[in-house]
Amino acid sequence: MLVSNKATIWQQFRLYMSYGLKIEFSERERLLAPLLFAATILIVITFCFATTAQIEQRVFVAEIYLAVFLALQVSGVRLLEYEQRSEVLTLLCTYPITREVLYISKFLLYVLTSTMMLVPALALAYLFNARPLTGEFWYMLGIAMLVLIGLAALGVLLSTLIMRSSSRHLLYPLLYFPLTIPLLIAAAEVSLAFLTHGQIGADQRQWLTLLLGFDVIYLTLGILLFGELLEG
Amino acid sequence: MKADATLAQCRWGVLLLLPVLASWYLGLRHVGTDIHQGEVYRILYLHVPACLTAFMCAFYLLIVSIIGLRRKQESSLYWGRAIAELGLMFTVLGLITGSIWGRVTWGVWWTWDARILTTFILGVLYAAYLFLQASLPQGRNKIIASSVLGCLIFVDIPIIYQSVVWWRTLHQRSSLAAGTMSSEISQVLYFAIGAMLLLMTWMWVARVENIRMHEKIKTLARRIS
Numbered sequence: 001m002l003v004s005n006k007a008t009i010w011q012q013f014r015l016y017m018s019y020g021l022k023i024e025f026s027e028r029e030r031l032l033a034p035l036l037f038a039a040t041i042l043i044v045i046t047f048c049f050a051t052t053a054q055i056e057q058r059v060f061v062a063e064i065y066l067a068v069f070l071a072l073q074v075s076g077v078r079l080l081e082y083e084q085r086s087e088v089l090t091l092l093c094t095y096p097i098t099r100e101v102l103y104i105s106k107f108l109l110y111v112l113t114s115t116m117m118l119v120p121a122l123a124l125a126y127l128f129n130a131r132p133l134t135g136e137f138w139y140m141l142g143i144a145m146l147v148l149i150g151l152a153a154l155g156v157l158l159s160t161l162i163m164r165s166s167s168r169h170l171l172y173p174l175l176y177f178p179l180t181i182p183l184l185i186a187a188a189e190v191s192l193a194f195l196t197h198g199q200i201g202a203d204q205r206q207w208l209t210l211l212l213g214f215d216v217i218y219l220t221l222g223i224l225l226f227g228e229l230l231e232g
Numbered sequence: 233m234k235a236d237a238t239l240a241q242c243r244w245g246v247l248l249l250l251p252v253l254a255s256w257y258l259g260l261r262h263v264g265t266d267i268h269q270g271e272v273y274r275i276l277y278l279h280v281p282a283c284l285t286a287f288m289c290a291f292y293l294l295i296v297s298i299i300g301l302r303r304k305q306e307s308s309l310y311w312g313r314a315i316a317e318l319g320l321m322f323t324v325l326g327l328i329t330g331s332i333w334g335r336v337t338w339g340v341w342w343t344w345d346a347r348i349l350t351t352f353i354l355g356v357l358y359a360a361y362l363f364l365q366a367s368l369p370q371g372r373n374k375i376i377a378s379s380v381l382g383c384l385i386f387v388d389i390p391i392i393y394q395s396v397v398w399w400r401t402l403h404q405r406s407s408l409a410a411g412t413m414s415s416e417i418s419q420v421l422y423f424a425i426g427a428m429l430l431l432m433t434w435m436w437v438a439r440v441e442n443i444r445m446h447e448k449i450k451t452l453a454r455r456i457s
Binding site for chain 2: 157161162164165166167168170171174175177178179181182206210217221225228229231
């Protein structure tokens with residue numbers, strides 16, 4: 001991987017993205033493991049709560065976000081594993097690639113691969129709960145995508161933070177769980193309101209703002225602090 | 233650290249403990265009983281200062297982390313570790329006193345209330361900070377990683393503060409900020425908060441000295457062995 005000194009931001013970005021995509025598709029389990037994990041959670045929860053009609057919507061929302069959250073935790077903990085194992089990150093630091101480009105590329109890659117898990121997982125959740133795949137599905141996908149953006153921004157930052165730690169497999173969930181709670185609670189409230197009323201009312205707009213706010217906070221912190229972590 | 237300096241530090245500690253004890257005395261003896269909650273409300277003079285001190289620890293940790301990111305000096309690790317330990321201690325104290333208060337007023341030791349949950353998260357994050365520091369080898373990366381996490385922890389503070397507004401919670405809104413508290417109670421409470429913050433600051437400085445000394449002993453022991 002060669003980068004000339006005159007490479008534009010776009011060229012740097014494209015180069016790292018194409019490299020990242022190759023890694024993501026090089027091992028099948030990198031994509032399959034989170035998807036299978038999400039499917040398992042969906043099956044277990046749907047099986048356990050299918051008969052209780054009065055809490056159907058709440059369980060539906062809970063199972064979606066639980067599946068997304070845990071599946072991303074599985075993939076997030078080893079997000080930079082390949083780069084670290086092959087010392088690619090150390091090499092990249094010597095190339096004239098800005099740290100912001102590296103972070104945004106990694107973040108977009110994570111969003112892209114996680115979307116490939118999210119769409120089938122959400123479709124499965126609709127199927128298991130006997131809900132029709134109508135316009136509601138796309139709205140729910142939109143809300144879930146907002147969660148995914150926040151989780152991905154945080155995931156890249158956290159996996160960089162702990163990559164040199166001897167107990168990273170223990171540390172990742174310890175940091176990931178508490179920091180993702182605001183995102184998940186906000187998403188659950190917005191989704192519940194949407195499923196109940198068919199729209200997002202004025203009361204739920206503050207939840208949506210909170211969700212978007214956390215996406216922006218985590219993304220900004222990631223862009224600002226990723227370079228520092230990488231050079232450490 | 234010389235013996236006289238240690239003695240001076242101990243004297244400061246005793247001196248700063250006195251206002252805390254005085255605030256408890258005032259809270260228990262001087263201030264009248266609450267007409268709604270009776271005597272149990274007096275736990276307020278320990279619960280509120282402990283929680284606010286835990287939040288202040290997150291703010292201090294943010295400052296230490298920003299300095300750590302800029303200067304990348306090892307001393308930021310000591311200051312960060314010390315304040316995270318204190319933050320964890322005051323969070324646990326706040327949760328325990330809140331739990332006791334909740335048992336009497338709400339009838340339960342613990343409930344999944346937004347304010348309690350977000351405060352609990354703060355405790356987990358302080359523990360994670362300490363765990364991260366312990367698991368990383370000495371060096372620049374340890375300073376940077378700890379500082380980044382120190383900045384992230386502060387994100388929880390506005391959520392805790394706003395939790396009683398955003399969610400319909402069992403936990404009441406801040407009577408102190410709303411000004412609905414009687415001046416007699418609020419004056420003693422302000423005094424208790426100030427006293428606890430001063431004590432925490434002393435504990436912070438003392439703990440940093442303690443960590444420094446511990447690191448020196450470890451280095452010496454390594455050289456000898």
